[in-house]
Amino acid sequence: MIAKTKREMAAFLAEAMSSSYARYRKEQKLDYDTGLLKSYLIEADVALSKKSAHSDILAFLNELPPELHIKVFESEEETLFNIEHGKDKYYLDVSDMRFWILHTLALSNRADKLRLDLLKSSPLLDSAWLPTQLLERISLMGFFKGFGALHDETPFVVADSQETTVETMHLRLWGDGAGSVLKALQKSGAFPHSLALSSVRVKFWLKNYEDEAVIDNVTYDGKTTALGKSFASHTNLITKSYSEYAHSIKRIEDELSIRFKGEDGVFGLEGHPIVITLSRELKDARVFVSKVFSSSLPFRLWGMSELYEDGFARVYAVDLHIGHKLTFEIGKDFIRIYLPPGTCGNSIARFYTNLQQHYDSRAVISGGKYEQLF
Secondary structure (H helix, E strand, C coil), X not given: CCCCCHHHHHHHHHHHHXXXXXXXXXXXXXXXXXXXXXXXXXXXXXXXXXXXXXXXXXXXXXXXXXXXXXEEEECCCCCEEEEEECCEEEEEECCCCXXXXXXXXXXXXXXXXXXXXXXXXXXXXXXCCCCHHHHHHHHCCCEEEEEEEEEECHHHCCCCCCCCCCCEEEEEEECCCHHHXXXXXXXXXXCCCCCCEXXXXXXXXXXXXXXXXXXXXXXXXXXXXXEECCHHHHHHHHHHHHXXXXXXXXXXXXXXXXXXXXXXXXXXXXXXXXXXXXXXXXXCHHHHHHHHCECCCCCCEXXXXXXXXXXXXXXXXXXXXXXXXXXEEECCCEEEEECCCCCCCHHHHHHHHHHHHXXXXXXXXXXXXXXXXX
């Protein structure tokens, strides 16, 4: 359906959610190919100003590569676009011109692929990246009903290495005891470096509307899958989540970026380095640098490095999301990042979240007066 307004879109998606939920209740099984609503949070550096946001975004969408095979339709509202991809319909809400929300009932494999193809098609788009600490806070916005933990060190495997064992873990638990189990696992130290949350499952409803609860599965790369009848509850949880995320990103950009300040002919520096404290020592800075700054996913960073003694390295990097520069100082148990003015704070979220997912789940990020940035 082509939605003329957000109200029309909401009514259509709510009806589809009710149908999927009724089928789930009847069959008592969760099949992700039954039309569950998926919503993707996308960070976009497309609109030049609020005044030109609609025209900027429309021009951007219409100029996407033709091999994506998408069609774009405007609505009666400037902040809603309809997108067709084959037989699938997508609804793009750009109420926040920087943090977009893409809704769809398409099958997960097709929707995930289109999201990835969109990100690959333009350096102006990126996923939202939700570190473990933020996912934990999201789980407390409602009732914590489950979690997933994923650890995969493949991005750091050296080709032709004699050490062929790759440490991986994929854990999922759904149920009312999820919070207690997670705390017990964290306290036990059984997975000292590999218990990064990849998703949390939350039961949430608007105040005084308990009968319209939704169970949302929120993943670390900004995807939320809804099980329930209430589109309003679903979007409210997404809004609360992305508001916290956006606040952290803007705080990094506004308060921590390193910049010159001049007053009465006296110049100095403002801002602070961003510091990631590792719980897992880097054994080989050369391998780490070669893998992280190789232009490949998931880090999307390219850099030239200076390697020193005692496992220390300095990397002059470019973020392939927006093409801006960053400087990294990497030691055995720390990483310092210097962010110039204008560089996208999403670069920090992407680096930190994927470091947790693939190397050290207990890494802590701080900067300036903030002991924890997320």
